[in-house]
Amino acid sequence: MTNIVEVRNLHVRFSGERTVHAVNDVSLSVAEGEVLGLLGESGSGKSVTLRALLRLLPKARTTISGTIKVAGQDVLALGEQKLSAFRGQTASMIFQEPGLALDPVYTIGDQIAESVVRHKGVSKSDAMARALQMLDVVRIPSAKRRLESYPHEMSGGMRQRAMIALALACEPKVLLADEPTTALDATVQIQILLLLRELQREFGMSVIFVTHDIGVAIEICDRVAVMYAGQIVETGTMREIVRSPLHPYPKGLLASTVHGAERGSRLGTIPGAPPSLSTAPDSCSFAPRCSNAQPRCVEQLPPTVQIGPERIVRCVLAESAA
Amino acid sequence: MSAISEPALQVPAAPKSNGYWTTVGRRLLRDKLSVLCGSILLAILLAALFAPWLGVADPYQGSMIRRLRPVGTPNYILGTDELGRDMLARLIYGGRLSLLTGILPVFLAFIVGTTLGLIAGYAGGKLNTIIMRTVDVFFAFPSVLLAIAISGALGAGILNSIVSLTIVFIPQITRVAESVTTGVRNRDFVEAARASGADTLTIMRVHMLGNVLGPIFVYATGLISVSMILASGLSFLGLGTKPPEPEWGLMLNTLRTAIYANPVVAALPGVMIFAVSICFNLLSDGLRSAMDIRN
Numbered sequence: 118m119t120n121i122v123e124v125r126n127l128h129v130r131f132s133g134e135r136t137v138h139a140v141n142d143v144s145l146s147v148a149e150g151e152v153l154g155l156l157g158e159s160g161s162g163k164s165v166t167l168r169a170l171l172r173l174l175p176k177a178r179t180t181i182s183g184t185i186k187v188a189g190q191d192v193l194a195l196g197e198q199k200l201s202a203f204r205g206q207t208a209s210m211i212f213q214e215p216g217l218a219l220d221p222v223y224t225i226g227d228q229i230a231e232s233v234v235r236h237k238g239v240s241k242s243d244a245m246a247r248a249l250q251m252l253d254v255v256r257i258p259s260a261k262r263r264l265e266s267y268p269h270e271m272s273g274g275m276r277q278r279a280m281i282a283l284a285l286a287c288e289p290k291v292l293l294a295d296e297p298t299t300a301l302d303a304t305v306q307i308q309i310l311l312l313l314r315e316l317q318r319e320f321g322m323s324v325i326f327v328t329h330d331i332g333v334a335i336e337i338c339d340r341v342a343v344m345y346a347g348q349i350v351e352t353g354t355m356r357e358i359v360r361s362p363l364h365p366y367p368k369g370l371l372a373s374t375v376h377g378a379e380r381g382s383r384l385g386t387i388p389g390a391p392p393s394l395s396t397a398p399d400s401c402s403f404a405p406r407c408s409n410a411q412p413r414c415v416e417q418l419p420p421t422v423q424i425g426p427e428r429i430v431r432c433v434l435a436e437s438a439a
Numbered sequence: 440m441s442a443i444s445e446p447a448l449q450v451p452a453a454p455k456s457n458g459y460w461t462t463v464g465r466r467l468l469r470d471k472l473s474v475l476c477g478s479i480l481l482a483i484l485l486a487a488l489f490a491p492w493l494g495v496a497d498p499y500q501g502s503m504i505r506r507l508r509p510v511g512t513p514n515y516i517l518g519t520d521e522l523g524r525d526m527l528a529r530l531i532y533g534g535r536l537s538l539l540t541g542i543l544p545v546f547l548a549f550i551v552g553t554t555l556g557l558i559a560g561y562a563g564g565k566l567n568t569i570i571m572r573t574v575d576v577f578f579a580f581p582s583v584l585l586a587i588a589i590s591g592a593l594g595a596g597i598l599n600s601i602v603s604l605t606i607v608f609i610p611q612i613t614r615v616a617e618s619v620t621t622g623v624r625n626r627d628f629v630e631a632a633r634a635s636g637a638d639t640l641t642i643m644r645v646h647m648l649g650n651v652l653g654p655i656f657v658y659a660t661g662l663i664s665v666s667m668i669l670a671s672g673l674s675f676l677g678l679g680t681k682p683p684e685p686e687w688g689l690m691l692n693t694l695r696t697a698i699y700a701n702p703v704v705a706a707l708p709g710v711m712i713f714a715v716s717i718c719f720n721l722l723s724d725g726l727r728s729a730m731d732i733r734n
Contacts, residue, residue: 171634173630173633173634177564197638198638201636201637201638202636203636204633204634204635204636205634205635205636206636209634209635209636210631210634210635212627212630212631214627217626217627217628218627218628218630218631219628219631220628220632220645220646220649220650221628221650222459222649222650222653223645223649231637231641231645232635232636232637235635235636235637235641236636267459280631283631283635284635293634
């Protein structure tokens with residue numbers, strides 16, 4: 118399998134009133150047709166990593182280092198025009214709040230057609246036909262009429278379908294999904310997840326799916342990377358992570374979900390709060406909250422332990438498992 | 440009630456959507472006050488446009504023997520002015536210049552101000568500072584004073600008063616456009632547009648302009664009344680229209696001497712200015728609430 122997304126040693130730092138080391142030494146890869154989940158709590162750098170892949174972060178205040186290769190293109194070296202062509206055509210993105218991510222003053226059809234005209238250089242009427250076809254693909258009922266609907270005339274789930282139609286209209290190779298189901302209620306959530314999974318197979322595209330919800334990740338992901346404080350602490354297949362997490366952070370995350378918990382028993386919690394990211398980490402970021410912390414955890418960066426072909430854990434505890 | 444409407448919600452067929460402006464128009468038509476104001480403005484506008492065909496007297500033809508006739512005199516329904524000219528004819532013809540000096544400066548300032556504000560708001564940083572601080576300089580002067588100063592410097596005349604009023608309104612519209620643009624710039628759909636590959640020009644032209652035009656338009660409608668009053672003021676001071684041209688502000692000025700002899704007739708041009716400006720204001724309010732569909 119060839120990797121369509123290759124990120125090596127990505128660092129993202131925001132400067133300004135205060136410095137934030139949002140992403141620290143992240144390396145990840147996504148194979149063709151694979152769904153990678155980026156799992157982690159708020160502020161763990163998942164969305165920042167995703168935005169860095171499209172270079173959407175504000176230029177003036179962001180320092181990015183490392184390499185990002187998507188479909189053979191070096192994203193960080195792309196010129197403005199190449200970048201415009203890259204966004205939407207090679208990789209596109211769906212957002213958390215479809216109500217906010219769609220322009221309120223244009224119809225759904227216009228918005229999809231605009232993107233198609235830009236990337237494919239076809240006529241407006243051909244683009245509209247494509248938009249109609251896409252609304253059918255994402256199973257929006259009475260698509261022809263919905264083409265002329267404004268975002269405020271649609272329900273949340275319908276808007277997210279429209280957003281997906283917009284993102285997939287130019288058949289991107291990689292879809293970046295930034296918590297696309299978080300703003301939806303549970304029944305709609307599962308519909309959207311099933312739709313995404315189906316479209317992913319149909320289009321044969323790769324997906325990076327950002328979420329903080331393990332339950333959602335289980336539904337859709339082949340492989341997961343768990344992020345904490347701007348770093349990937351554990352990578353593995355969905356099954357490996359859920360069955361036998363090695364890093365104490367994903368362990369804690371799994372202990373805190375209701376899945377399989379006994380009625381009446383208290384759910385596990387992770388004590389403490391995530392660290393401030395004002396300085397680049399020089400020791401294990403999780404050590405202050407870790408019950409198995411050892412002296413060397415606070416003295417140096419944790420080792421990167423390769424356990425299987427796809428399994429990487431950043432923890433001293435994993436050394437014995439290797 | 441909910442028991443009745445709930446099954447209807449299950450029907451997947453989407454209602455036929457009208458365009459945004461069609462919906463706004465329909466909502467505006469439901470507002471009685473806006474309809475009333477709109478009709479009054481339309482009547483005055485049409486009367487001014489088609490004045491020569493309305494069969495009213497010559498607005499320039501005076502007569503020394505029938506000066507300052509009161510309102511209700513046969514053949515002179517609204518009386519005559521200090522030179523014996525028919526007030527009705529002069530008020531109708533006066534609307535031509537008064538409406539022109541009310542609407543044209545605002546329209547010109549709308550184009551320039553929106554462009555400047557959009558650029559300042561979207562670019563941010565240094566460009567924003569340069570544009571907005573320059574604009575702030577104009578805010579240091581009261582708008583009446585500024586209009587008089589520019590008009591005085593350029594010399595009397597309708598064209599010059601239109602230019603000076605345009606300059607007075609550009610900073611105000613720029614300010615509004617900039618603040619609306621800054622609000623829209625960081626909304627998710629702009630980032631979504633960038634994520635789908637839109638370049639800066641497309642984002643500004645399509646997504647920014649589409650979203651800021653409404654609020655600025657409403658604000659500009661409200662400025663028309665201010666512009667009319669300022670233009671009338673300039674004419675009153677002798678900086679705008681020159682006699683014997685009929686114009687409401689100028690008429691108010693020349694009739695000033697007759698305020699004790701015939702106060703009702705002397706007040707008529709003022710009534711017109713008041714009526715038109717309050718209609719524009721109320722219409723602008725109505726438009727604001729009619730356009731507020733999405734929230």
